[in-house]
Amino acid sequence: MSTLAFILRRLLSAIPTLALIVALSFLLTRLAPGGPFDEEQPLPPEIRANLEAAYGLDQPALVQFGRYVTGLIRGDFGPSFKFRDFTVSELIADGMLVSLTVGLAALVLALAIGVPAGVGAALARGRFGDRLVMALAVFGISVPVFVIAPLLALVFGIWLHWLPVAGWMPGRPADLVLPVVTLALPVIAYLARLTRGSLLEILRTPWIRAARARGLSQRVVLIRHALPAAMLPVVSYLGPAAAAVLAGSLVVETLFALPGMGRHLVQGALNRDYTLVMGMVIVYAALMIALNLLADLIYAWLDPRIRRERRL
Amino acid sequence: MGGLWRDAMRELATDRLAIASLGLLLVLGIAALAGPWLLDYREDEIDWAHMAAPPFAADGHWLGTDRLGRDLLVRTLHGLRVSLAIALAATLVSLAIGVGWGALAGFLRGRTDALMMRFVDVLYSLPQVFFVIILTVVFGRGPSTLLIAIGAFGWLTMARIVRGQALALREREFVEAAIVGGAGTIRIVGRHIVPNLLGPVIVYATLTVPQVILVESFLSFLGIGIQEPLASLGNLIADGAAEMETASWILAVPAGCLVLVVFCFNFLGDGLRGALDPRDR
Numbered sequence: 001m002s003t004l005a006f007i008l009r010r011l012l013s014a015i016p017t018l019a020l021i022v023a024l025s026f027l028l029t030r031l032a033p034g035g036p037f038d039e040e041q042p043l044p045p046e047i048r049a050n051l052e053a054a055y056g057l058d059q060p061a062l063v064q065f066g067r068y069v070t071g072l073i074r075g076d077f078g079p080s081f082k083f084r085d086f087t088v089s090e091l092i093a094d095g096m097l098v099s100l101t102v103g104l105a106a107l108v109l110a111l112a113i114g115v116p117a118g119v120g121a122a123l124a125r126g127r128f129g130d131r132l133v134m135a136l137a138v139f140g141i142s143v144p145v146f147v148i149a150p151l152l153a154l155v156f157g158i159w160l161h162w163l164p165v166a167g168w169m170p171g172r173p174a175d176l177v178l179p180v181v182t183l184a185l186p187v188i189a190y191l192a193r194l195t196r197g198s199l200l201e202i203l204r205t206p207w208i209r210a211a212r213a214r215g216l217s218q219r220v221v222l223i224r225h226a227l228p229a230a231m232l233p234v235v236s237y238l239g240p241a242a243a244a245v246l247a248g249s250l251v252v253e254t255l256f257a258l259p260g261m262g263r264h265l266v267q268g269a270l271n272r273d274y275t276l277v278m279g280m281v282i283v284y285a286a287l288m289i290a291l292n293l294l295a296d297l298i299y300a301w302l303d304p305r306i307r308r309e310r311r312l
Numbered sequence: 313m314g315g316l317w318r319d320a321m322r323e324l325a326t327d328r329l330a331i332a333s334l335g336l337l338l339v340l341g342i343a344a345l346a347g348p349w350l351l352d353y354r355e356d357e358i359d360w361a362h363m364a365a366p367p368f369a370a371d372g373h374w375l376g377t378d379r380l381g382r383d384l385l386v387r388t389l390h391g392l393r394v395s396l397a398i399a400l401a402a403t404l405v406s407l408a409i410g411v412g413w414g415a416l417a418g419f420l421r422g423r424t425d426a427l428m429m430r431f432v433d434v435l436y437s438l439p440q441v442f443f444v445i446i447l448t449v450v451f452g453r454g455p456s457t458l459l460i461a462i463g464a465f466g467w468l469t470m471a472r473i474v475r476g477q478a479l480a481l482r483e484r485e486f487v488e489a490a491i492v493g494g495a496g497t498i499r500i501v502g503r504h505i506v507p508n509l510l511g512p513v514i515v516y517a518t519l520t521v522p523q524v525i526l527v528e529s530f531l532s533f534l535g536i537g538i539q540e541p542l543a544s545l546g547n548l549i550a551d552g553a554a555e556m557e558t559a560s561w562i563l564a565v566p567a568g569c570l571v572l573v574v575f576c577f578n579f580l581g582d583g584l585r586g587a588l589d590p591r592d593r
Contacts, residue, residue: 017437024438028446142574144526146533146546147567150553158557247441250534255553265442269449269536277449281442288439 010296014289021285022072026065029274055079077279082271088279095261096283102176102252102260103245106183110241114188115234118195119227125200133192140189145248149182149255166257179252186248187241194237199230228302235299242291246284320511323587330583333576340573344393353383355390356541364559376561378551388566391543392573398458398544399524405463407517410470415501415509417471418478429475432468440465444527448536458537462524473516477509511588518584522577529570545570 043051052058055078056067071078077088121133156178157165163177202208203226211225246262253262261280268276324330348355352372363381365373375385417428447461481487482505490500525545531537532546533553540547545566552563 020434021438024443025446028443028450031450142578143571144530144574146530146549146553147571150549150556150563151567153553154556154560154563243439243441246439247530250441251530254534265445266534266536269445269534272449274449277446281439281446284442285439 006300007297010293014293017289018282018286022069022282023065025278025281026068029278030061030064055081072282077282078275080268080273080276082268082273082276088275091264091276092261092279092283095259095264098258099249099253099260099262102179102183102258103242103249105176105180106187106245107238107241109180109184110187110191113184114191115195115231117188118192119199121192121196122199122203123222130196134196137189137192140185141193143186145182145186146251146255148185149178149252152178152182153255166255175256175258179256179258182252183245183248187244190241191234191237194233195230198233199226202226202230232299232303235295235302238295238298239288239292243288246288320587324583327583327586329579330586333579333583337573337576337580340392340569340576341396344389344396347389348386348393351383351386351389353386355386355543356382358382364555364562366559367561367565375565376559378562379555379559384562384565387543388545388548388569391545391548391566392569394455394538394542394544395525395528395546395570396573398455398462398528398538399521402459402462402466402524402528403517403520405459406466406470406520407513408467409463410467411474411506411509411513413467414471414474414476415478415505416497418475419482419497419501419505421479421482425475429472432471435465436468438465441527441530444531445536448531453536453539455538455542458528458531462527466520466524470513470516470520473512474509477512478505481505481508515581515585515588518577519581522574522581525570525574525577545573 049058056064059067068078075089077092080086080088080091083091117133121130124130153165156162164172164175165178208221208226211221216225249260250262250266252258253260254266257263261283265277265280265284267273268280353359359373359377359381361381362371362373362377364379365377365381367376367384368374373383373385375383375388377383378387413428413432417425420428444458444461444465447464448457451457451460478501487500487504490504495503528537528544529546529549532544533550535547535550538544538547548566549563549570552560552566556563
């Protein structure tokens with residue numbers, strides 16, 4: 001199977017998942033008791049009827065679903081029920097750049113620190129450095145983002161005045177430091193543990209012993225033979241890591257006042273803005289599927305057994 | 313109590329971290345239940361003379377008060393009670409569904425098993441946190457919605473673990489003996505399969521509790537979970553984060569409590585895994 005066919009097949013397999021997510025979120029929002037225009041003060045029936053007609057809510061559910069799906073295919077997520085002057089697509093486009101910048105930066109930072117820390121711990125197994133890294137990792141895994149975020153803001157923003165506590169100015173990277181670090185910390189901790197465990201296991205295998213027996217230096221054994229194999233679990237963790245970063249971005253964007261998708265989603269949830277929440281969830285799900293796909297491709301490229309089979 | 317359980321208890325007793333965690337959890341649990349009655353203030357009572365008082369500064373407010381003059385220790389214990397209650401209830405729900413689903417799928421095998429586990433796979437592929445958010449939008453915010461939404465996804469891993477165990481147990485002689493003896497499916501699953509997979513179930517349930525606490529607190533922190541005036545650790549942390557510039561203890565007390573509880577449950581779960589899972593020894 002050629003690489004292209006492999007990628008295409010994986011892309012196609014993502015379609016049912018995405019379709020299910022769209023259908024389920026549509027179904028759930030229609031189950032809601034009360035409509036989007038139920039407010040403290042009941043609207044006059046004529047106005048209500050006009051509003052419902054304008055948003056297409058007077059049509060049967062199946063027609064509404066058909067319209068929604070055809071809209072989605074054209075990239076149209078419908079109008080926001082609460083931000084009356086915006087479409088959901090505009091709100092998504094508005095927040096996407098910020099969210100992707102912060103999220104990807106966090107993932108890159110986590111890989112750049114977590115993996116070397118894990119390798120270092122594995123090589124220093126049982127010694128002080130190993131124990132220190134693992135103790136820090138337990139801490140990083142157990143302490144949730146919504147505790148880390150205010151603590152970092154308190155220490156580095158308010159007490160030390162090193163970094164801005166909140167806000168977002170295009171072209172001011174200092175604003176991004178705290179959000180990115182906050183999102184990266186739990187992933188760093190998990191990656192360090194994962195890398196350490198995986199590398200220790202690989203170093204015990206017969207083929208590593210064989211490589212050593214051939215007289216290869218420790219460095220060559222590690223870099224050429226052990227590390228690529230040890231990276232496999234790390235690569236498969238990229239999907240869950242992306243999910244963690246996306247969920248964490250809701251907290252981080254709310255707390256640090258970043259104008260990203262996460263803040264729109266939280267606002268939408270608080271306002272019971274159905275179309276906004278649905279659209280955001282679908283976009284987040286699509287992002288997660290895309291990152292999982294990327295992780296699969298890297299995995300296939302790294303693993304010689306799969307690579308040979310698929311000639312990747 | 314068979315020999316296996318006695319061995320497990322003895323094994324657990326040697327794990328000091330797990331025992332200390334268990335003790336601390338018991339103390340915190342009792343404090344969360346009884347504390348608010350024993351202390352001088354109620355969780356929504358406003359002490360007009362002491363607003364945002366630091367710990368030990370004002371009479372009777374051991375851990376200080378929040379911006380509205382409510383006693384922070386009482387509110388944190390109250391929040392802990394709400395968070396623990398939701399976590400335990402959601403864990404029980406996911407336990408009941410997960411064990412029933414997994415044991416049945418593993419026992420029936422074949423096409424039924426494939427169909428049942430395919431359903432689990434499909435739910436697994438959904439971005440769970442975001443669906444919990446949709447559910448809170450749809451059914452309104454509050455403890456019961458949280459319980460349903462978290463329970464709806466919480467049972468999946470349990471079902472997978474239990475199914476794997478049940479598949480293996482099914483091949484054992486005592487199950488065949490029961491089948492030959494004419495026992496029905498429900499009876500075999502209930503009397504022979506489920507009791508024999510209690511070990512991994514207890515371990516995983518212990519590790520589910522802190523996860524539920526974290527999800528509930530996460531949503532409450534964002535304002536989509538437990539609502540004021542009801543306190544949960546999540547919305548107390550959100551309150552504290554809003555006040556941290558001037559009164560950092562309002563953040564520190566509930567955040568410290570949450571981290572402590574999560575740590576204890578994780579250590580206890582790891583200890584139980586060591587004691588109940590012979591492969592790990």
